[in-house]
Structures are given as C-alpha cells and as structure tokens.
Amino acid sequence: MEVFGTQALIPEIGMFAVQKLPYHSCRRCGRCCTAKLIPLYEKDLERLGGFRSFYMPTNSLEREITGAAYKMMMVNSRCVFLDGTICKVYDMRPDTCRRHPFIVTRKRILVSAACPGVDWSRENNDLDYYRTLSSGISERLDRFIEARSRLSSRWTRLLAPGQRPQP
Ligand code: SF4
Numbered sequence: 001m002e003v004f005g006t007q008a009l010i011p012e013i014g015m016f017a018v019q020k021l022p023y024h025s026c027r028r029c030g031r032c033c034t035a036k037l038i039p040l041y042e043k044d045l046e047r048l049g050g051f052r053s054f055y056m057p058t059n060s061l062e063r064e065i066t067g068a069a070y071k072m073m074m075v076n077s078r079c080v081f082l083d084g085t086i087c088k089v090y091d092m093r094p095d096t097c098r099r100h101p102f103i104v105t106r107k108r109i110l111v112s113a114a115c116p117g118v119d120w121s122r123e124n125n126d127l128d129y130y131r132t133l134s135s136g137i138s139e140r141l142d143r144f145i146e147a148r149s150r151l152s153s154r155w156t157r158l159l160a161p162g163q164r165p166q167p
C-alpha cells in the first residue's frame, strides 16, 4: 500500500500529517466510535440538544488539544449512541464524526492511522468540506502540534553528539 505524501505520524492523536487528502469510503466497522475522544462543540451540543446524559467535561490535556469543553460519553469504551456498528443519531452526529478520518486544519492535512476505509491510492477533492468540519479543533490542534515539534527539536538538539555532557 502506497502512503502518498506522508510526512509524519503524530502519535498523540494517531494521525498522519500528509500533503494531499486521500479518498475515503467508510466500511462501517465502528472503530471510530469506540474508545475515542469525540470532542463536542457548541454546534454539536445544539444539534444533539434533544438528548440527555450523552456528554461529559474534557480533561485539561484534551481541552488543550481540541479546544472543546465537552466530549462524548463512552460506556464500556463505546459511544453512548453506538448500537452494534450503527450510529443511532447519524443525521445529528457531531462534526468530529462527520469529518472522520480526517482533520483539515488551517495548516495541515491529517489522516487517521487506524481507519480501514482510507484509500491511499486516490486523491480526495473535498478538502474544503473537511476544513469546515474541522473548524472547531483546527487552531488548538495546530498550536499543540507546533508546541510538540518545538519540544522535540529541543530534545534533538540537546541529545546531539556535540551537546551531550562529557563523562
Ligand atoms: S473507522 Fe473508518 S471505516 Fe471504520 S466506521 Fe470509522 S470512518 Fe468508517
């Protein structure tokens, strides 16, 4: 399988940063609804306003990465709206679920490393669609990835042979 345009895996979010958006055809495996952080934004909470007890507060790291104050509730690691492999609120599902397996931020194209529906052999022309659905997370995630890169290059510099403390 050719992973075109792959730059790097970002392990904290399990996504590849790539140059071009690949095609996607969902296999309805339900993997993205299981043991996942599904950040919820104002728009999502309004859309799902007819339901109760489906969300909970994010922790500080989750807030730092996603900018969301709330996330979807998981029961036994499964989204509360998941029935078998079917979403019970498909037409009202949050933007996070609509854009999966992609996040298109202002600066990056990110693709889930775990979704079996990604077709790396074809390019996807719906970049703007995914960018709009990623608007809630875009800015915070870019900031998080940049902070992470700065930290990792500092470590690389510190560990470079010339910089290592002499025994
Ligand atoms: S992980 Fe990918 S293929 Fe599986 S349900 Fe989610 S979007 Fe579809």
Ligand code: SF4
Pocket (backbone or CB within 6 Å): 032, 033, 034, 038, 072, 079, 080, 081, 082, 083, 086, 087, 088, 089, 090, 093, 094, 097
């Ligand atoms: S709302 Fe639906 S699509 Fe989103 S995680 Fe839950 S079951 Fe999956």
